[in-house]
Amino acid sequence: MRALRSVFYVVALPAALVALWWLLTLGSDSFWVPRPGELVSTFREVWIGPRFMDDVVPSLTRLAVGLVLAIALGILGGLAIGSSRVLRRLSEPVLEFFRAIPPPVLVPILMVLVGVNDTMKVLVIVSGAVWPVLLNTIEGVRGIDEVLSDTAKSYGIHGTSRITMLTLPAASPNFMTGIRQALSIGLILMVISEMFASSSGLGFTIVQFQRSFAVTEMWSGIVLLGLIGVLLAGIYSFVERRVLRWYHGLKEVEQSE
Amino acid sequence: MSSSTDDVARAGAPARGRSLHDRLLSWPPVVLGVAGTLLFLGVWELVPALGLVPAKYLPPPSETLGIFARNLTFVDFWLAVWDTLRGWGLGLAFAASAALVIGLVIGGSGVLRRLTHSTIEFLRPVPSVALIPLAVLLFGFDLESKLMLIVYAAFWQVLIQVLYGVADVDPVARNTARSFGLGYLARVRHVVWPTVLPYLMTGLRLGAAVALILAVTAELVIGNPGLGREIALAQSGGATAPMYALVIATGLLGVLINVVFRAVERRALSWHPSVRAEVAS
Numbered sequence: 053m054r055a056l057r058s059v060f061y062v063v064a065l066p067a068a069l070v071a072l073w074w075l076l077t078l079g080s081d082s083f084w085v086p087r088p089g090e091l092v093s094t095f096r097e098v099w100i101g102p103r104f105m106d107d108v109v110p111s112l113t114r115l116a117v118g119l120v121l122a123i124a125l126g127i128l129g130g131l132a133i134g135s136s137r138v139l140r141r142l143s144e145p146v147l148e149f150f151r152a153i154p155p156p157v158l159v160p161i162l163m164v165l166v167g168v169n170d171t172m173k174v175l176v177i178v179s180g181a182v183w184p185v186l187l188n189t190i191e192g193v194r195g196i197d198e199v200l201s202d203t204a205k206s207y208g209i210h211g212t213s214r215i216t217m218l219t220l221p222a223a224s225p226n227f228m229t230g231i232r233q234a235l236s237i238g239l240i241l242m243v244i245s246e247m248f249a250s251s252s253g254l255g256f257t258i259v260q261f262q263r264s265f266a267v268t269e270m271w272s273g274i275v276l277l278g279l280i281g282v283l284l285a286g287i288y289s290f291v292e293r294r295v296l297r298w299y300h301g302l303k304e305v306e307q308s309e
Numbered sequence: 310m311s312s313s314t315d316d317v318a319r320a321g322a323p324a325r326g327r328s329l330h331d332r333l334l335s336w337p338p339v340v341l342g343v344a345g346t347l348l349f350l351g352v353w354e355l356v357p358a359l360g361l362v363p364a365k366y367l368p369p370p371s372e373t374l375g376i377f378a379r380n381l382t383f384v385d386f387w388l389a390v391w392d393t394l395r396g397w398g399l400g401l402a403f404a405a406s407a408a409l410v411i412g413l414v415i416g417g418s419g420v421l422r423r424l425t426h427s428t429i430e431f432l433r434p435v436p437s438v439a440l441i442p443l444a445v446l447l448f449g450f451d452l453e454s455k456l457m458l459i460v461y462a463a464f465w466q467v468l469i470q471v472l473y474g475v476a477d478v479d480p481v482a483r484n485t486a487r488s489f490g491l492g493y494l495a496r497v498r499h500v501v502w503p504t505v506l507p508y509l510m511t512g513l514r515l516g517a518a519v520a521l522i523l524a525v526t527a528e529l530v531i532g533n534p535g536l537g538r539e540i541a542l543a544q545s546g547g548a549t550a551p552m553y554a555l556v557i558a559t560g561l562l563g564v565l566i567n568v569v570f571r572a573v574e575r576r577a578l579s580w581h582p583s584v585r586a587e588v589a590s
Contacts, residue, residue: 061423069428084446138333142345152518152563154525157537157556160544164366164552236436240526243438247530248541255438262442270442277439278432285434 086268095272103257111254112280114170115242118177122234126182127227130189131219140190151187155180155237156244163249173245173253180241184233192226193219225299228292235284243277368550376554386539390562393524393535396452397566400459401520405513407460408467413497413505416475433469437462437523438530445531455527455535462523463516470512474505507581510574517570521563536562 070088077087086094099108133139158179166172196219204218246255258273293300333341350370357364364372380386415421437458448454478501486500528537536559543552 058423062427065424065428066431136330138330138341141338141341142348144338145342145346146349148567149560149564152567153556153560154522154537154563156522156526156529157540157559159529160540160552161556164544164549165362236434239436240438240522243436243441244526244530247438247441258439258442262446265446267446270446274439274443278435281434281436281439282431285430 084267086271090268091271091275094268095275098269098272099276107253107257108276110170110252111242111246114173114253115177115238118174118242119181119234119238121174122178122181122238123185123231125178126185126230126234127189127220129182130186130223130227131193131215133186134190134193134223135219140194147183147187147190151183155241159241159245159248168249173242173250176245177238177241181234181238184237185227185230188226188230188233189223192223195226196222221298225296228296232288232292235288236281239277239281239284366549368553372550373553373557376550377557380551380554380558386558389534389536389539390558392533393521393528393537393559393562396455396459396527396533396535397517397520397524399452400456400524401463401513401517403456404460404463404520405467405516408464408512408516409471409509412468412471413475413501416472417497417501422472422476429465429468429472433465438526441527441530444527450532450534452533454531455524455533458523458527459520463520466516466519467509467512470508470515471505474508475501477508478504507578510570510577514567514570514574517566518563521559521566525559 073085074088077085133143155176159176162172162175162179166175200218200222204214209217242253243255243258246253247259250256254273254277258270258277261267261270261273353367354369354371356362357367357369415425440458440461444454444457448457482500483496486496491499524535525537525540527533528535528539529541530537532538532541536555540552540555540559543549543555
């Protein structure tokens, strides 16, 4: 009975919204809003087929490469800068500035510097997504508990083992937060770089549909981007729960005290 | 830079054998910050001068900052800034007030919270740029298309924080207020609001940054008037140095918005333990 209730809570509102959408478009033959059934069949026609390999897979590959690079760079740079107070103070104003630049304006800059190609699109994602990871990692390394840090030192833990046993785990709640922000920025930049400068990819295709007034196809593209966003968020929360299991456990203990 | 020197410094640098790291650490942080900025500008100046990247593609800061300074005397530049800020402010205000009201209503009721949870978690990660084609079809270059993107993006940032805030209300305080006969509005004002305020401020700060990103994005991709469109125009016209100058302007705008919102946050929460502890320490 309880399981049934929680299923009801998950499904009720989405089902009601779809039913409403279906009812409202039942009689009308609106140009702007497709009917639910129409949208599903268009979605299948448009995206499941050759276009999946030609447009969707390359876009997602660039997104994945860009995100992995941004995360690696952000964590490595964050460890280096975070563990030195001098480096931290030297770099703070410059990093604050770079973080504040709205990432999409990097698209025209990289178009000039690199040209219009795959490298540019990956670099756009890297250059936008790296900042939240970098700054959060710095913050995490800075905030390491001093008792832990001193204990590690008095046990003679130095160099690589110090990083893998103390610094990295201690900073992980912070850089995971950064990674979550990086995921959504990366997805936004993937779409923009393709809308702005491309002849293929998801962003380009969706703008093409809009320009040719293929409204139902355009809606199906919006739905696909939404699904990718939801999928990324799902993957993130799955990974986060594993990586930070110790952290959530710790917090529960602290709160129950 | 080994991490151990950092710990020595924290313990108070010993007088003998002070390394470069420790000596730099004794400088005021502001000096180091300025030094770091100058270092960055120096490297940027050298890269095109040494021919590593042609100056045509990466104009040195001496040229770029000059154009930036000259921009400050042009009315057109300030009009573009105004266009960007207007879209940003209107969008953020609309998104924040809608998110606050909806968040208080949903958060105040357990049934509503459970009913809307799946829908919110599904809609939140949808990238707002996915709405660009729709916004163009509906509104073209008008302000509304920009606002649509900004409101969608900023709304979720604020809503989620307000929901966290309402969930954080102390049940004892809420039940006490109820047994003292406070009505719904009085409870919201005296019990829920003080708890939600810090969360709301965080949401506003995050939302403000996201709203600026989307304002510039709309200008860049759709072509609404503003700094983003100026950047796109400079880029397609091959005016590289002016383009860099405009990018610097958007960055400084972002820094400014950050600073202002942090200040507002501190003012609004001066009574709150988290801020009081920070001041005391």
